[in-house]
Amino acid sequence: MDQQKVRSFTERYLKSYECHIIESAPTYLQTQLSIEADKDLLNRPFYWMYVERMNLPPQPARFCFIFDPENCPEDLRGEYLFFGSPRFAQMLQSAQKHGRFTRLYQQPSSRESLSRVSKAYTPWLGMNFQVSYICDQKKDRITYLGINLCTGEIVEPFYPTIRSLGWTSKLPPKRHVTAPRLSFAEAVGELEYFLQEQIEGEDPTWAVEAKKRLEMELDTLAHYYPEQEQRTEEQEKERVQRQRELIWQYHPRIEVQLINGGLFYMEQPAKQLSLKVYDAEG
């Protein structure tokens, strides 16, 4: 993330978390934080506990984010914000914490001619997962899945395709929603099943290699200690500990976490969006 992206993310975050921008210069942003942002960014739990206990008027702080410390005014009091700085890490964390679940309706286009008939929305469940491949090393991928709650069809990638559409939290006039045929639990089950099949179909070389390394290390370790009957109690304890460490270090596994998910009421059936569509059955 370069400084320009850091800045635009920060500006969007501040706006979305109801902070007030006092001054916006090319090299810095002077802001009045909201209570929510103050709590998430400034690490002062004791202050907030105190204020809430004593029922005092809360005073969220002013904060200055500096994006270009070389060129900002010399006497400016603020903090250099960049990808990798602890403060920005907190902002990313805060964004993830508060953006987990949503329910939205597609915004009708303004050019639409007035019609007397109410149009139906189709419910979609959109789920964004992070899949982590872990051994002594690690990599992740994000998968953006969506499932039509009426037909059960699964779409990937879902979020990138709906991102450009307009969304609103209130049901627009002349719209109604079609009742889902899949329950929430069923839909989640379908998506997980889909994802599991996908993962199992992937190239397992990384895991095979990690297992091989683990076997080799275990072998080396086994040769280091005397035969079982000759080992002292202490040696045995040490051997078991070393063995545990090796498994901890190397054994391959996959972790799937949810980034966020939402219920999206959409106008067009997905097929017309020319998405890649999978049959739920296959």
Next chain:
Amino acid sequence: MQHFPIHWDRTWFDTFQTLLEQDMHWSTWERFQLAIEAAEALVVPNFDTLLSLQQIHGFVPLPHQIEVVHRVMGEMRGRAILADEVGLGKTIEAGLILKEYLIRGLVKNALILVPSSLVLQWTRELNQKFQIPAVAQKKEWMWDRYPILVASMDTAKREPHRNHILNKNYDILIIDEAHKLKNRRTKNWQFINEIKKKYCLLLTATPIQNELEELYNLVTLLKPGQLGRQSHFQNEYVAGKRKAKNEEQLREEIQRVLIRNRRRDQNLHLTKRVVQTIPIELSPEERALYEAVTEFVRNRYSQATDLKSMLSLLVLQKEVCSSRDAVFHTLFKLFQRGEQGKESLSPEVAHLVDLLRQVTISSKVQKAVELIKTIPDKVIIFTEYRATQEMLIRALAKEKIHAIPYRGGFNRNKKDWMMELFQKRAQVMVATEAGGEGINLQFCHHIINYDMPWNPMRVEQRIGRVHRLGQKNDVHIYNFATKNTIEEHIIWLLQEKINLFETVIGELETILDDLEKEESIEQSMMRIVLEANDHEQIRERLSEWGDKFTQKKQVVIEKKQEQEGLLYGSAKG
């Protein structure tokens, strides 16, 4: 066939379901998008690209340091001995590795064990250079409170701390100065061996100091069995204490767990050192004071009985080459102690004070001002004495030269502040301390040795502050030598005889340690200087000392080459 288990995190399920039932408290579309973008920013796209490099600001790691990170994580799987030569940045390498593991989520808690004198320095570097929230361990409760701790090895191995550590599983254990773990029969070694850890980095510039077994013991901490059982190792590889057999094979095994970078392989040659002796003629008043102090010192020395008062006489002898103020300060202290209760000063001291009063101009200061005015750059002046330092600052201020002081007694904040002032505003820094941690002055390349420490190590520490990796210019060293004084002899010894200034003597510390087995450097110098009859004899004896130094140096270098051959192979070395 499935090669791995899949763990599904489903802690979110109930929350989501409740929200659906209530249809309230949803995130906005914008917040939903920000959450995805945050996740995308933090995703680790593949196993081996270093993400840490995009997340550090303010310095650029050198190619060999990046290479080390790749090898440690990719080939050595996070368990390695980092054995770069001194000054190539083992701390940086360890910091980068730690940062990379933290970013990848493979490390969440870390323990860093270092000598107690380095705890604060490590903590600061991890925080400032890498934005790693490391905390210096000070109290017992901290073990459970902070995930990333820097602690002193001596504290850690004692109860109650020991118990806290042994009850934990550390994702990574980093140990600086790991050669202290060379003996497996020591408490240190056994303690480290008991710690539960996933990854482990051992940092040392000298993986073998005396015998091959030391390396075996280090490797056993990392990967027991990598070099076979002890008996196997002895039979297969050890021919004598420092002599190996089956070298090729041994080397191969060692290189799987040990990385060593050397200057000459990495093309990390330092810039040149340009050394200049600045001869200084004493004024008649200064000369009179010098002669009187010298005589006084010699008289007292022959009567002195304890080493402490002998050494303070030596200080006086050195100070008279530095400044009048320094002499005054010491004389004052000496006689506060020695002549308490007496009504008046003894005639010989009164005489010295008289002579002191007559010195109104310092030839050295004049020279310093003159020299600094010809240098259009930043200059650091080293002196051993605080009185001299204060006098210099005053004198420079009078000439409108902006100079700031630096000394060991400053607290950390003041030190940082002074460093920053020097970098941004002042032309000159006058420092009394060189060995202290954390002063890196690569932005400056002119050093004045206003007076000369008699211990070569202290001289090298001074130069090392400036002449180090990252220095882009040749470093100019100006040695002030007052003519026909003891200072002239010392500079002759250091420069002509043992060649201290032009080249970096990599093994200086080892050589001096060896020499000091018989007698401390200070004592040897004192005896030479104060017991000789005349200048010629001083020269002669210093020359003998220099020869002894050169011999030791030879031995140390040979020993080092043997070990290098072992770690590296003669083809490369």
